[in-house]
Amino acid sequence: MEGNFNQISLKSLINFIFLSLLLISAISPSKTSKTPSNIITRFQQYLQINTAHPNPNYTQSSNFILSQAKSLNLESQTLEFVKGKPVIILKWSGKNQNLPSIMLNSHTDVVPAEFHKWVHSPFDAHIDGGGDIYARGSQDMKCVGLQYLEAIRRLKSDGFEPVRTVYVSFVPDEEIGGHDGAEKLAESEAFKKMNVGIVLDEGLASPNENYRIFYAERCPWWLVIKATGAPGHGSKLYDNSAMENLLRSIESVRRFRASQFDVVKAGLKAEGEVISVNMVFLKAGTPSPTGFVMNMQPSEAEAGFDIRIPPNADQKSLEERIAQEWAPSSRNMTFELGQFKQKGSVHDKFGNPAITAADNSNPWWSLLVGAIKKANGKVGKPEIFPASTDARYFRELGLPAIGFSPMANTPILLHDHNEFLNQAEYLRGIEIYESIIAEYASYVEPSPTRDEASRAEL
Numbered sequence: 001m002e003g004n005f006n007q008i009s010l011k012s013l014i015n016f017i018f019l020s021l022l023l024i025s026a027i028s029p030s031k032t033s034k035t036p037s038n039i040i041t042r043f044q045q046y047l048q049i050n051t052a053h054p055n056p057n058y059t060q061s062s063n064f065i066l067s068q069a070k071s072l073n074l075e076s077q078t079l080e081f082v083k084g085k086p087v088i089i090l091k092w093s094g095k096n097q098n099l100p101s102i103m104l105n106s107h108t109d110v111v112p113a114e115f116h117k118w119v120h121s122p123f124d125a126h127i128d129g130g131g132d133i134y135a136r137g138s139q140d141m142k143c144v145g146l147q148y149l150e151a152i153r154r155l156k157s158d159g160f161e162p163v164r165t166v167y168v169s170f171v172p173d174e175e176i177g178g179h180d181g182a183e184k185l186a187e188s189e190a191f192k193k194m195n196v197g198i199v200l201d202e203g204l205a206s207p208n209e210n211y212r213i214f215y216a217e218r219c220p221w222w223l224v225i226k227a228t229g230a231p232g233h234g235s236k237l238y239d240n241s242a243m244e245n246l247l248r249s250i251e252s253v254r255r256f257r258a259s260q261f262d263v264v265k266a267g268l269k270a271e272g273e274v275i276s277v278n279m280v281f282l283k284a285g286t287p288s289p290t291g292f293v294m295n296m297q298p299s300e301a302e303a304g305f306d307i308r309i310p311p312n313a314d315q316k317s318l319e320e321r322i323a324q325e326w327a328p329s330s331r332n333m334t335f336e337l338g339q340f341k342q343k344g345s346v347h348d349k350f351g352n353p354a355i356t357a358a359d360n361s362n363p364w365w366s367l368l369v370g371a372i373k374k375a376n377g378k379v380g381k382p383e384i385f386p387a388s389t390d391a392r393y394f395r396e397l398g399l400p401a402i403g404f405s406p407m408a409n410t411p412i413l414l415h416d417h418n419e420f421l422n423q424a425e426y427l428r429g430i431e432i433y434e435s436i437i438a439e440y441a442s443y444v445e446p447s448p449t450r451d452e453a454s455r456a457e458l
């Protein structure tokens with residue numbers, strides 16, 4: 001009896017433990033590697049690495065990315081075009097190596113943060129009661145980099161096999177111009193070998209339910225206008241002083257700025273579709289030990305402007321406006337559009353506007369929009385990115401590049417204090433990328449119909 005009893009109780013004990021384990025795993029899904037809590041933890045780990053300028057910790061971010069790649073069984077390659085500035089390329093090989101590949105790009109660096117102006121420290125990745133994850137880079141753009149990988153993790157565990165090769169690239173220095181990162185990558189032999197057919201890069205958060213998709217970006221012109229004129233006594237009224245001449249220019253720039261801004265305010269164009277001009281510095285005056293000499297009109301005065309130009313704007317007429325209206329030599333004025341007062345190009349290397357077609361003529365565009373909708377996401381009207389991203393280096397090569405960061409119902413906080421992303425929105429983004437990567441990696445260009453083929457022969 002004793003033995004029997006023991007047997008029964010042992011059996012029921014085992015059953016009890018087994019059922020309890022089942023129950024525990026059912027109600028707390030955080031125990032497996034696929035579950036949200038691990039996904040969020042990995043996101044927090046990436047956010048906690050301080051990759052802010054001027055001293056981004058690229059060693060730590062690279063180690064983290066490479067460890068993720070290992071856990072996903074992805075091939076990895078670290079390219080250092082400039083020492084200490086690693087470009088990491090992860091590769092998920094497709095079944096058909098002849099088809100152009102897909103490149104999912106993100107930058108690993110972030111802009112600095114003023115710690116004392118944040119409610120939660122910018123590199124703690126603290127999650128508040130409502131699920132908002134506070135961190136520098138939570139929107140721009142560590143979210144995207146890791147969402148690519150999480151989407152691949154899911155696709156792999158579902159047994160998905162890509163037809164096209166998928167590359168995931170992590171580049172440094174985007175926030176300081178990308179010259180040692182994406183620009184070098186785009187120019188490299190390594191990139192040519194990758195045979196990339198489409199690049200995805202960053203977009204912006206959307207305060208409403210529609211995701212934002214960007215097909216081009218404005219290019220920066222950094223303009224410095226210099227005025228010179230005869231110096232004179234502070235009490236004297238005379239024409240053509242440096243200050244007077246510069247002020248007339250500034251007035252003229254302001255009128256142009258207002259005309260562009262009015263179009264945006266009236267809702268006729270989006271921010272990215274007009275030319276923006278903002279004065280960023282003013283330099284004049286004769287210094288004295290206590291400040292400035294007050295009874296003297298200076299012989300030189302300077303002002304700097306940040307100008308952003310959409311790719312379809314008339315660059316030539318803007319150049320004429322600068323030369324004739326804003327800095328006319330007849331008023332002793334000169335201007336510079338140089339390096340740092342940089343004059344970018346809105347054209348690709350073939351001389352075409354650097355624009356990715358945002359309609360059905362571009363299968364990558366239709367596939368992206370279709371994939372987002374398939375995952376129950378909503379899409380806004382195609383937009384021009386108001387500032388610069390690394391995507392321009394790929395568009396300059398004539399490649400299609402689309403800017404997209406899946407963040408709906410989120411305030412735009414990139415480069416701002418208290419940048420955050422809600423964890424539910426982050427998880428939604430992974431589903432969206434899962435859908436996009438599946439569509440992109442399965443896409444095989446339809447072979448021409450017999451009719452098209454015979455017409456081509458003619």
Ligand SMILES: [Zn+2]
Binds near residue numbers: 107140174
């Ligand atoms: Zn960014």
